[in-house]
Amino acid sequence: MIAWFRQHGRALAAAVAKVRAQPMTSALSALVIGIALALPAGGYALLSNLSGIAQRTSIEPQLSLFMSTEAKAAETEALGKRLRADPRLAAVRFVPRNEALAALRRTGALAEVFAALEHNPLPDAFVLRPRDAAPDALDALAGEYRRLPGIAHAQIDSDWARRLAALIRLARSGIFLLGALLGIGLVAVTFNTIRMQILTQREEIEVAKLLGATDGFIRRPFFYLGVVQGLAGSVVALSIVSLSLAVLDRAVQSLAATYDASFQLSHLAPADAAAVAALAGFLGWLGACLSVSIYLRQIEPS
Amino acid sequence: MIGFSSVAKRYPGGLEVLRDVSFSIGAGELVFVTGHSGAGKTTLFKLIAAIERATSGTVLVNGQNVGALKRTAIPYLRRNLGLVFQDQKLLYDRSVFENVMLPLAFSDFSVREAARRARAALDKVELLARERARPIQLSGGEQQRLAIARAVVNRPAILIADEPTANLDAASAERIIELFLSFNQVGVTVLIATHDERLVARLGRRTLRLEQGRLAEDIAGAAR
Structure with missing residues (x-):
């Protein structure tokens, strides 16, 4: 068990070291992932606010x-x-x-x-x-x-309220589809980043394999790298969403004031933010998993 | 310890590099594999280390049928082998010490124990004083000794070296061979591929001579 933790600790340290060794590349990857995640996350946040309005409005037919x-x-x-x-x-x-x-x-x-x-x-x-x-x-x-x-x-x-609720349902489906598409994009970005990383370490990986490294040993640092990149991307995404909501909130408040009403955009709930981070980490892991597995299959003995 | 039974290896395209090769090597032996370039020496080593798989026949290493090993079992086979490659496969962007530490990274040793073993291996090949150097800063003989240190750091029962004295001057080659002899003296089974007939003749050890992929001769050491 100690050896297991030791191996994972080393893999995590190796992943963090790779990120620190290439700050520019890592930052750009995080930015790309962050922007890809910010779109569905921001859309979700706006829809949550709209849903709040719809829920406060009776949609019982009158x-x-x-x-x-x-x-x-x-x-x-x-x-x-x-x-x-x-x-x-x-x-x-x-x-x-x-x-x-x-x-x-x-x-x-x-x-x-x-x-x-x-x-x-x-x-x-x-x-x-x-x-x-x-x-x-x-x-x-x-x-x-x-x-x-x-x-x-x-x-x-109540027609307008029902139409609003239907529109929100439609938009939610759209956000889900957009999220799924951008999720695939995120996996592709991570896949490519890890692929590039593998290529720079190809010699080391092949020597390690020849000397008795298991596939798990080879994969682990890349898995952690994928997760770290995903999490870094989620931090960027949550920052973008938070900043955008703050900017939009002023405009919405001004608009509401003209109707003698008050309305404040609410930010993503902590649970939603954690879900975004967890999803980004998972997709980063998935991209890394695909990338390393394909590479390892290519260097198998014939 | 190592057994080949009617082993053949054919590459895609029809090139047959080994044909009906059979021999057996016992624990603690030191055996030379000789033959001209293209005779099949390197392929033979690759089959032992499961870097390649035989097209037909059986390769046994420590009682394990290498050809039948699952993919996941191959790393554990390799950890029990000390491999010295023809092109050494050193990592030139790492220090001497880090090169020797590589096989220990995927063992269960603590960093301290791994470092102790790595330094012991470097001491054995007389490279401890150069542990911070990069391989590129070493001479050809030193690079070969570094490759040997990396091969023995996990204390394998079998040591396999592919042309370890090629491109070395006589003094460096002699030093390398002395190292292999010293490992053999403590019970390590050693298999050395070479085309240096004078070296083989001088040491008078068992020799497997390959010719166009066939085992042309199996010369016992005692008969020489």
Whole structure:
């Protein structure tokens, strides 16, 4: 067991020594790997932020019925009774026109416009939550209510939120595919770097093999080199993502302020950052593994 | 210790370098392998060290059928052999000491023990004072001694040298041969390939003479 640790310790030391012996090459490799990793990692971070918005927004399908401004109170009351008795609806909420105006006046963006109005232009409204969320059922319900007396307009409210959620799902798939492609790229970069390293040490490897070195002994320092490169690349990637989010955050905050809202981009969670580092280390190891294995197979006795 | 039974080696393209070679070498023997260039001496050594595999026949080393060894077992076979290559295969970007340390790097010795063994091997070949030098700074004879030190540092039971005195002056060649004799005296089985007929005749040891890939003669030492 001591010998096993000793061999691994020597291999790790050899890998670190190789990195230190070629600082420029190692830095460039880390930069290439870092940029390749930063794209999916940054995309993931942005999507996580967007998902947060989507989750805070209800995507339960809602149907809003706006009464005509000329509708009489009795008409509105009768409709309310009818809606509450409808078994297809899970919930019915009445929003009186005065309450709607008060709510709008509380939102800063249009407060001045609404304050200047001499009379309330808003109609009474009913916000309905249908039991069946299927788009066809919602459309049918909206069409039916639109024909009722006193109703000026029927609107399905949650469409945008559902579209946003669908877009996030689509973007997540895109990020996954991009990540997979760039992951293959990362393996190729490591493969090539290790290949170059092998070529510079070809003589030493061949002599060591002739003198009794096992494949494991030959492979080990290159495996560690692959992992070290992957980890160095992940540090670069996480730094790029962090810096980019910091820059974007200012712009997003400025944009949110124009809507009288506040929103702050959150950085990658420690668990996500650790996952990026672990993945980079694994892909570095994989690239090294492929590179050394192919080389060792080439120098096998015939 | 080493046994060849009807061994043939044919390279892709049809070149046959060894044909129906059979012999056996016991523990503690010192045997010369002679023959002209291209006779098959180097190939014979490569088959013993599993650097190449025989096309047919059986090669036994320490009771192991080399041709049947799994890839993973070959390094352990080689660790029990001391190999001195015709082109020495020294690492010229490493020091003398680091060259001798190389076979110890994949053994289980601690750094301290490995260094002690490496220095003992360098002392044996009288190169300890030059341990920090690069091989390129050594003379031809010194480079050959360095190759021998690296071959014996793991204290192998079998020492194989391919043309160890080629391109050396008489004094250096004599020193190299004395080293092999000293290892043989302590029980190491030694196999030396050479085309120096005078050297072979002078020492009067068992000699395997190869001719166009065939074992033309197996001359016992006592008969000379």
